[in-house]
Amino acid sequence: MTPPALLLLLLFISLAEGHVVQSFKGTCGQFFITDPKDQNNHIPPTILTDNQDPDRYKQICQRYSSQYRYATLYDTQNRIPVYSAYQYTGHTKLKRKTTWMIEPQLDELTASRSMGSESKVDKSKRGNYQALNKDFNSTYHKGHLYPVCHNDNQPCAYATFTLTNAAPQTSSDNLDWYHKVEAKVNKELEKICNTAHIVTGVVPGSKWMKKDNREVNIPSHFWTAYCCTGKPGGPVTRAVLAQTNPLTIDNNVVTVDDLNQKLSSLYGSSIPATGFEVFGSVCK
Known part of the structure; x- marks a missing residue:
């Protein structure tokens, strides 16, 4: 291979890895x-590892409409995210997508850098x-980690509709999580903080959604934490x-x-x- 051809290949690979990345x-x-x-x-937050499968956990810089919108650590073995991290800048009523996207590069490294429809990946992969x-059935909803209601920007709201940002959640749990957690966080942050960092995640459980010889893990726990820095007296946090x-x-x-102690x-x-x-030593 000639040097120019090699440089071209390396450039292509670097562009292809702009979404599923080696380091956030x-x-x-x-x-x-x-x-x-x-x-x-x-x-x-802590990056999970698996000594038996070093490629199990993938770091995704979630890209939609040519911009990065948030970040997700994804568990390719359980087919659910570990957590999604995003910056909260307020919320307003926004439109929801009617279809869900996937992350093409999880299945095919040279696929699109941006989240997209399932057709973006070869059917065999x-x-x-x-x-x-x-994989989802009527029993389980696609439970957002980064929720629509924590947005004041329409493209970011649309970007939450990727299955790499969702885990199985029953209808009642989905509704309860919204009322008891997501909506309450909105009200709290409205009072104390214009901008905050939020991380929301799940813990794998012992049960699975099974369909057509495919399995998706059903989480045993959902969790979230926010940290608002720059406030007199130190960061404001809740988990x-x-x-x-x-x-x-x-x-x-x-x-x-x-x-942190429970998740450990x-x-x-x-x-x-x-x-x-969740936040290193910055927010406890």
Whole structure:
């Protein structure tokens, strides 16, 4: 291969990896909390690992309409996200998409850099490493991690409609999570903070949605935490952990540090010995 051809190939690969990335920080670090001692240092939540399958967890800079909108750590084995991280700047009533997208590069590295319809991936590869629309049934909704209602921007709201940002949730749990968590966060942040960082995630459970020899894990827990920096007296934070089906809020989890301790136990061997941290040492 001649040098120019090699350079062209390397350029193509780098463009193709602009979405499923090796590290969040180099592409979409802006969606994570900033180290107050170094404004150029963005701190993502703990990245899970699997020694038996090093490629299991994928870092996705969620791209829609030519812009990065938020970030997601995705579990290709369970076909559900681990967490989605985004910056909250307010909310307003916005339109919802009627169809759900996928992340093409999870199944085919050289596919589109942006989320898109399932047709963006060759049928023989489609869904090998992620959930598809056909995997969901009437029992389970596509439960948003980054919700529509935490948006004041229509393209960002549309960008939440990708299955890499959704996990199975019963109809009643979906409604309860909205009223007891998502809507309450809106009201709280309206009073105390114009801008906040939020991370919402799930913990894999022991049950699965099964259809046509395909499986998608049903989470045992949903969780979320926000951190509002730049306030007198230090950051303002809150955290929620809820068991699923039926949704039951853990009243012992009220601080980010409480959540870190619980998630360190729930994620087990997938995290380092230092434990799970949502916002590093910035917000506790």
